[in-house]
Every structure is written in C-alpha cells, then in structure tokens.
Amino acid sequence: MVDANAFIDEAIASIKSQVGNGKALIALSGGVDSSVCAILAHRALGDRLIPVYVDTGLMRKGETDRIREIFKFMNPHVADASDRFFAALKGVTDPEAKRKIVGEMFIRVFEDVVKGLEVDYLIQGTIYPDRIESEGGIKSHHNVGGLPSVTDFKGIIEPLQDLYKDEVRDVARALPLPEEISERMPFPGPGLSVRVIGEVTKEKVAVVREANAIVEQELVHQYKPWQCLAALLEKGTGVKGDNRCHGWIIAVRAVESRDAMTANHMELPWETLNKISSRITSEIPSVARVVYDITPKPPATIEFE
Numbered sequence: 001m002v003d004a005n006a007f008i009d010e011a012i013a014s015i016k017s018q019v020g021n022g023k024a025l026i027a028l029s030g031g032v033d034s035s036v037c038a039i040l041a042h043r044a045l046g047d048r049l050i051p052v053y054v055d056t057g058l059m060r061k062g063e064t065d066r067i068r069e070i071f072k073f074m075n076p077h078v079a080d081a082s083d084r085f086f087a088a089l090k091g092v093t094d095p096e097a098k099r100k101i102v103g104e105m106f107i108r109v110f111e112d113v114v115k116g117l118e119v120d121y122l123i124q125g126t127i128y129p130d131r132i133e134s135e136g137g138i139k140s141h142h143n144v145g146g147l148p149s150v151t152d153f154k155g156i157i158e159p160l161q162d163l164y165k166d167e168v169r170d171v172a173r174a175l176p177l178p179e180e181i182s183e184r185m186p187f188p189g190p191g192l193s194v195r196v197i198g199e200v201t202k203e204k205v206a207v208v209r210e211a212n213a214i215v216e217q218e219l220v221h222q223y224k225p226w227q228c229l230a231a232l233l234e235k236g237t238g239v240k241g242d243n244r245c246h247g248w249i250i251a252v253r254a255v256e257s258r259d260a261m262t263a264n265h266m267e268l269p270w271e272t273l274n275k276i277s278s279r280i281t282s283e284i285p286s287v288a289r290v291v292y293d294i295t296p297k298p299p300a301t302i303e304f305e
C-alpha cells in the first residue's frame with residue numbers, strides 16, 4: 001500500500017517538473033481516477049491546468065450536472081459532443097472498434113477545445129490494472145490503447161500508473177475529495193457504450209441509463225458492491241397487458257472485487273432482485289425481461305464489452 005501523503009507530494013512535484021512552464025489538459029470524467037489526477041494537477045499547475053469535461057452522451061444519469069458542480073472551482077470547459085459520438089458509433093457493432101472510436105473521439109474533442117491554447121501535455125488517470133490489461137492485449141482501454149498514435153500533445157502524463165484502485169481511493173481520501181467521489185464505483189471510460197451490446201443508438205443508451213440508475217439506487221447504498229451495472233443485450237418476447245411484445249433484455253451485474261482483475265458476483269437476496277426486475281420493467285416500458293449475471297471474471301469480464 002502506498003503512503004498516500006508521500007504519494008501526493010511526489011506526484012505534485014513530478015507534474016510540476018514535467019510540465020515546466022507549460023500548460024496541461026486533463027479530461028474530467030467524474031470517476032475517482034481522473035478526479036484525483038485533476039486535484040493533483042491543479043495543485044501543481046493552478047490555472048495552467050485546463051480541465052475539460054466531454055459530455056459524450058454516454059454518461060450516467062445526472063452525471064454532467066454533478067461534475068459541473070463539484071469541479072466548478074477549477075472552471076472546467078464543458079464540451080457537448082454527444083452528436084459527434086453517436087454519429088461516429090453509427091452502424092458499428094464490433095466491441096473493440098467501438099472502444100477505439102470512443103477513445104479517438106475523446107482526443108479529437110480535446111484537441112478542438114484546446115486549439116489556440118498552446119497546451120503541451122495531456123494528463124490521464126490511467127491506473128496499473130489498465131496498463132496491464134492493455135499491454136497484454138486483452139482489450140483496448142479507452143485511455144490507453146484507444147489513443148491515436150500521433151497527437152498534438154508533446155506528451156502524456158499518467159500520475160497514477162503504478163497504483164491499484166484501492167490505493168487511488170486512499171489518495172482521494174487523503175487529498176481530500178468528497179466521499180461521493182472517493183468511494184465512487186468505477187465507471188468505464190467508453191461510458192454506457194460498453195453496456196450496450198452491438199450498435200449504440202440514442203434510444204438504447206437512454207434505456208440502459210435508466211436501468212443503471214435503478215440498479216445503483218437499489219444496490220449501492222445498501223450492499224456496497226465493488227461495482228454494479230445494467231447492460232442492454234438484445235430484444236426478446238414479453239407480454240405487457242394483453243399483448244405480446246418484443247422488448248429489450250436487461251442484464252444486471254453486481255460484483256465483489258479487489259482490483260478488477262478478478263471478480264465474483266454478489267449473492268443478493270431474491271427480494272432485492274425481484275424489486276430491481278419489477279422496477280426496471282415497469283419504469284422502462286420498452287424492457288421485457290431482466291436477468292442477473294452470475295458469471296465470475298474470468299471467464300467473463302465485469303463489463304459486457
């Protein structure tokens with residue numbers, strides 16, 4: 001385990017020396033990793049840090065407003081790029097292609113935001129397990145393998161690259177960041193696009209966003225899962241009222257893990273699962289069926305793509 005306070009001092013000194021008198025850009029996502037990086041970089045660089053929040057249209061319910069509020073002292077640029085993301089993802093079904101498209105679009109949007117600002121460095125919240133999985137070729141992490149090889153930046157700085165998630169949370173508590181961030185569940189860089197199997201459309205994302213909000217409301221506070229989520233699979237037959245219908249199938253997943261490299265499903269009480277199922281099918285009329293995923297990682301992953 002790292003000594004959080006020593007880590008903070010070293011990380012700030014290192015960002016200062018790498019960036020020199022230049023400027024750096026950070027992408028805020030609201031997750032614990034990018035938030036810790038943003039605070040470290042803000043302490044190192046003050047207003048030579050340019051925080052950018054990209055609204056991809058793939059974020060969780062209410063996320064954009066919360067991030068604006070929490071980081072308003074840094075005066076972040078908010079780029080509404082959701083139309084660009086949906087256009088780029090149109091017709092794409094391959095999971096790795098989707099990840100690459102989202103990763104590249106992030107960079108393009110940053111570059112547009114910083115045009116003329118003379119920004120030298122990009123600061124990213126990549127953590128140790130992200131690097132291992134990307135280097136091993138397991139998947140392209142949006143904040144590692146999905147990066148275009150040529151960018152307009154002089155370099156990329158990854159202050160958390162040697163830390164595990166629980167170490168990042170220790171640093172977050174020591175900074176301190178509000179509990180709502182330091183204890184926040186991980187959320188993938190490509191956002192809800194990895195929780196929609198196949199082509200990503202606005203309609204599917206709206207459904208899966210509502211389903212994720214319900215799952216979080218029912219599980220986070222009461223059961224404190226390491227991570228919980230809802231994913232939209234395919235359509236299946238159901239019956240609503242007197243009619244057969246063809247509605248979405250939503251998979252619910254709640255896992256225990258230490259570092260995301262392995263995970264096990266949580267054994268939730270049936271009444272909790274029943275409540276989640278009935279809330280999802282009644283509050284989201286286009287959903288016909290809800291299933292609970294009990295597969296460990298490996299062989300499954302935590303996310304669905």
Ligand code: XMP
Pocket residue numbers: 139140141142143186187188189190227260297300301302303304305
């Ligand atoms: P998987 O699905 O590979 O995910 O078991 C492991 C953990 O990583 C999160 N995840 C990501 N985080 N960028 C991120 O910052 C990504 O591209 C990404 N993909 C998955 C996932 O939510 C889980 O906690």
